[in-house]
Amino acid sequence: MNHLPQAWGRPRDDVYGAYDHSHFQTAAGPNQHTQQPIVTGTSVVAAKFKDGVVIAADNLASYGSLARFTDVKRLRKFNETVVVGFGGDVSDMQYLDRLLNSLDIRENYASSDDPLNAKNLHTYLAKVMYKRRSDFNPLWNHLLIAGLDGESKPFLASADLLGTTFSSPTLATGFGAHLAQPIMRRTIPDEASVENVTKEDAVKLVKECMKVLFYRDARSMDKYSIATITKEGVELHEDEKLENQSWAFAEQIRGYGTQTA
Secondary structure (H helix, E strand, O other): OOOHHOOOOOOOOOOOOOOOHHHHHOOOOOOOOOOOOOOOOOEEEEEOOOEEEEEEEEEEEOOOOOEEEOOOOOEEEOOEEEEEEEEEHHHHHHHHHHHHHHHHHHHOOOOOOOOOOOHHHHHHHHHHHHHHHHOOOOOEEEEEEEEOOOOOOOEEEEEEEOOEEEEEOEOOOOHHHHHHHHHHHHHOOOOHHHHHHOOOHHHHHHHHHHHHHHOOOOOOOOOEEEEEEEEEEEEEEEEEOOOOOHHHHHHHHHOOOOOOO
16 A cells, blocks of 8 residues: 555555546536535524514534534624524535625615615525525525514514525524423413513523523533624624533432442
8 A cells, every 4th residue: 555645545556557536537427415514503592572582592513423613603693683593504604604794795885775684684595595405405504584674673584404484483493493492482472472571581581591402402502692683783792601500410410420329
């Protein structure tokens, strides 16, 4: 075998002859795309309140089960009325972020005085996701678009890798759809109940969901980003930390670690 660094593992050309690469040049084979996400972010959680929307996502990007990147911001402020939350593949998230950045630049140079609102952006991103799905090259993400619509009313909707859209007073992706949604629906069961929820109530509710996800979702962490969107604009905090969260209580559980019954 050839042990020179530039050709590790190949037969030596001077002994066996040059390697035949012709079988790699098949034009008849199909185009192949990413079959599964590699580096991923977990849940995004969002809830409406009477004056706007609150949305949160932790800052962890996992390489399989390895907590590889601990400072990945998965909330993207688009303008003063929209925040997009990304769940799923981080590289596809970065592609969408560049797409949104170019769209934002075009909007800033446009002559129109009516900027894109959350409803407009949700329609755009849903079409992008559906187009890529139709090309059999999907973007492996689940998006939550939170903000205000054209009438300055709270807007919250999702779009997944198939281009499927869904709207609700509370939404969550990933494990949050199983763990956080039941908690949020106890406080906000339907659209009518949104009027009874204040900003403080919604922030407290979402933070409680982030706490549950930290303890129950193995792909989450205790550092997260949270944003509130109201008529006054977007209030985004990207390095929030769950307070007084630790696994110290586990020492009191019989059978934990090395303790004996």
